[in-house]
Structure formats: C-alpha cells, structure tokens
Amino acid sequence: MMDTTADRPVSAIDPFSHEFLRDPYPHHEALREAGPVVWLEQYGIWTMARHQEVRDSLIDWQTYCSSAGVGLSDFRKEPPWRPPSIILEADPPLHTRTRAVLTRILSPAAIRILRDMFEREAELLVARLVEQREFDGVADLAEAYSLKVFPDAVGISEDGRENLLPYGSMVFNSFGPRNDLFDRATANAGPVRDWIMSKCSRAALAPGGLGMQIFEAVDSGELSEPEAGMLVRSFLSAGIDTTVYGLGNALYCFARHPEQWSILRENPNLIRGAFEEVLRFEAPVQTFFRTTTKTVDVAGVRLGDGEKVLLFLAAANRDPRRWDKPDVFDVRRRATGHMTFGTGIHGCVGQAVARLESEAIFGALTKRVASFELTGEPTPRLNNTLRGLDTLPLRIVPV
Numbered sequence: 001m002m003d004t005t006a007d008r009p010v011s012a013i014d015p016f017s018h019e020f021l022r023d024p025y026p027h028h029e030a031l032r033e034a035g036p037v038v039w040l041e042q043y044g045i046w047t048m049a050r051h052q053e054v055r056d057s058l059i060d061w062q063t064y065c066s067s068a069g070v071g072l073s074d075f076r077k078e079p080p081w082r083p084p085s086i087i088l089e090a091d092p093p094l095h096t097r098t099r100a101v102l103t104r105i106l107s108p109a110a111i112r113i114l115r116d117m118f119e120r121e122a123e124l125l126v127a128r129l130v131e132q133r134e135f136d137g138v139a140d141l142a143e144a145y146s147l148k149v150f151p152d153a154v155g156i157s158e159d160g161r162e163n164l165l166p167y168g169s170m171v172f173n174s175f176g177p178r179n180d181l182f183d184r185a186t187a188n189a190g191p192v193r194d195w196i197m198s199k200c201s202r203a204a205l206a207p208g209g210l211g212m213q214i215f216e217a218v219d220s221g222e223l224s225e226p227e228a229g230m231l232v233r234s235f236l237s238a239g240i241d242t243t244v245y246g247l248g249n250a251l252y253c254f255a256r257h258p259e260q261w262s263i264l265r266e267n268p269n270l271i272r273g274a275f276e277e278v279l280r281f282e283a284p285v286q287t288f289f290r291t292t293t294k295t296v297d298v299a300g301v302r303l304g305d306g307e308k309v310l311l312f313l314a315a316a317n318r319d320p321r322r323w324d325k326p327d328v329f330d331v332r333r334r335a336t337g338h339m340t341f342g343t344g345i346h347g348c349v350g351q352a353v354a355r356l357e358s359e360a361i362f363g364a365l366t367k368r369v370a371s372f373e374l375t376g377e378p379t380p381r382l383n384n385t386l387r388g389l390d391t392l393p394l395r396i397v398p399v
C-alpha cells in the first residue's frame with residue numbers, strides 16, 4: 001500500500017472510510033511506519049501519525065495555523081458550514097483574547113466549585129444503575145451524565161437538551177470530508193442549529209453559570225456581546241460529545257480489562273491516571289487538522305504553503321517510539337503526554353471539566369461495582385473525528 005514518489009511517502013489509505021474507522025489501529029501503524037509525514041493521495045493532504053511530529057506541529061502554531069479551519073475543508077477556499085469558532089478556528093491575536101477568557105472561567109479554582117455537584121450527580125446516577133443491574137453504558141451512563149452536569153454548569157435549560165448530541169455529531173463529522181457520515185449528521189441541521197443558537201444568548205443563561213460568566217467578560221470590556229454568544233456555542237459544541245465518547249470508552253476499557261478494574265478498586269488514587277490511560281488508549285478525539293502558513297521542511301520532506309495537515313492524535317498515542325508496549329491498556333502507566341487533549345496554545349481548555357466528570361463517575365463506580373459483564377456485543381458509533389460506542393450493554397456485579 002505504501003510507496004514513495006517525488007521524495008515523499010505516499011499512502012492510498014482513506015482515514016474517513018468505515019473500514020478505517022471501525023478498526024483504525026493497523027492503519028495508524030501503517031501511517032506511522034510510512035514516514036514522519038505522509039501524503040494522502042485520495043485527499044491531496046499531508047498526515048502525521050508519529051508522536052514527535054504531531055506534538056511539534058501542535059506547538060508550532062505560526063507554521064500550522066487553525067484559522068483556515070481544523071477540518072479537511074480550507075476556509076480560504078470554501079465557505080465554512082457555520083461561522084468559524086472564535087477560539088478553535090482562530091490564531092493569535094484573536095485567539096489569545098478569547099482563550100484568556102475561557103482559561104479563567106475554566107481555571108482549577110472555578111472547577112473546584114463544580115466538584116460537589118458533579119460528585120452528587122455521579123453518586124445518584126450510579127446508585128440508580130447499580131439498582132437496575134443491567135444498562136447501556138453509553139445511553140444510560142455516558143450520555144445521561146454528560147447531558148446533565150455540563151449543561152447544568154453552563155446554565156442552560158433542561159428542555160431541548162436532546163439537540164446537544166445531534167449538534168456535536170454535526171460539528172465533529174464536519175471536520176472530515178463530505179462523506180456519508182457528514183451527510184447523515186447534517187440531514188436535520190436547521191432546527192438543531194437554531195436551538196443551539198437560541199441557548200447562546202444572555203437571556204437563555206442562568207446567573208452564576210459558566211455561560212453567564214462569559215457574558216460578564218462583555219461587561220468588563222474583554223469581549224463583544226456577539227463574541228460572548230459564540231463562546232457559549234463553543235461550550236455547547238466541544239463540551240458534550242467529547243466527554244460522552246470519553247466516558248463510554250473508559251467503561252469499555254474497564255469492562256474488557258477486569259484485572260485493570262480490580263487494580264483501580266484497590267487503589268482509588270489511580271483513578272485520575274487511569275482516565276489519562278483511557279484517553280491515550282482509546283482516544284475519543286482521534287484527529288485535528290492544521291493548515292501550513294509557509295513552506296516547511298519536516299524530516300527532509302518539503303510541505304508547501306497553504307496545505308492541509310491531518311494530525312493523528314490517536315496514532316501518536318500508540319507510537320512505539322514514545323510508549324512502552326503502546327497497545328497494552330495499563331492503568332498504572334504514566335500516560336500524560338498523550339495527544340488527546342492536544343497541546344500548545346490550542347490544548348483543550350476544558351480538560352479539567354472532562355477529568356472532573358471521569359473522577360466523579362469512576363469514583364462512584366469503584367465504590368459499588370466489583371466488575372462489569374458485557375451482555376452483548378458493543379456497537380461502534382462512527383464519526384469522522386470521534387471514536388466511541390453507540391451501545392455498550394453491561395451488567396454490574398455489585399460489591
């Protein structure tokens with residue numbers, strides 16, 4: 001499958017085909033082994049799948065920009081499907097200003113205030129699921145929890161929250177090509193988008209919530225009123241599907257590796273590190289793109305100006321150049337340094353919220369669940385960016 005033409009490694013792999021998305025790992029390996037940077041001839045783009053190159057590119061925002069979009073589509077050549085995000089799809093200096101506001105609102109001190117509520121909701125949900133014994137790990141746990149605590153923290157109403165997952169699906173599928181996954185996700189775009197936008201105004205947000213805190217940055221002169229609405233949209237775009245897929249993948253890892261669950265139960269201080277290992281091993285966010293701002297040399301290969309680069313976060317996470325036994329799920333491993341939250345100026349601004357959700361849920365589960373049994377075959381939920389499950393049928397063996 002690999003060959004080399006004009007001094008560049010080339011691959012015919014389609015990273016957005018169902019076949020690839022169902023089991024990406026052999027393809028990740030092929031892309032890592034093809035070279036430090038590989039030309040994907042089907043799309044006319046570059047890709048990087050090794051840890052070193054992915055990390056270096058994420059850090060070098062001057063060469064690898066975000067303002068042309070962080071999906072396959074180049075905003076300089078085709079109009080974006082929605083107004084660009086003023087944090088994700090922006091470069092300094094605009095990015096610096098919007099990022100500063102979200103960094104403050106999602107600071108460790110701010111997250112500490114959320115902990116009691118997140119833990120209380122986790123205990124309530126887990127008590128109900130233990131009682132129930134059999135449940136779906138995606139719908140009844142990952143989705144139920146993420147759709148409760150984060151929107152509550154942002155301060156949006158309970159009604160209409162069923163729009164959040166279809167919107168997230170649209171956002172994350174849209175980073176890929178206009179394939180069948182994109183078409184299916186955007187089929188009912190209008191009403192879902194309208195509902196989301198209706199929740200992004202000052203009037204729709206509860207006082208004291210994370211959303212209203214964005215609007216307080218308007219009052220202090222840091223943002224305009226429309227910019228505040230756009231940053232609330234970023235919360236609602238990035239804050240739910242990511243954690244649904246992450247919590248679902250974590251449950252799946254523990255169900256498949258009961259000995260790792262036992263280790264966690266005996267050492268609850270490992271819960272935090274175990275979630276990092278889940279993020280490394282089954283990355284809920286697999287990829288993001290950048291666009292070159294100049295010609296650049298990568299390990300002897302010349303990339304042109306204005307070219308799209310697909311950064312394989314999930315492949316970097318299993319690069320044997322960086323990790324010992326990368327294909328082994330090991331909760332004792334030092335997994336920090338994985339690329340699932342990215343790194344550099346665009347590194348996930350909400351990562352403390354994601355970690356808090358996982359600590360609350362797995363803190364509650366380790367106290368009450370001796371083991372998980374799969375009662376059926378889990379099914380994948382294919383997405384152009386995210387990796388996770390559609391269904392995860394489980395039975396709890398209580399403590």
Ligand code: OVV
Binds near residue numbers: 085089233234235237
């Ligand atoms: C990290 C991320 C993913 C999706 C959307 C956004 C951010 C946004 O800012 O809208």
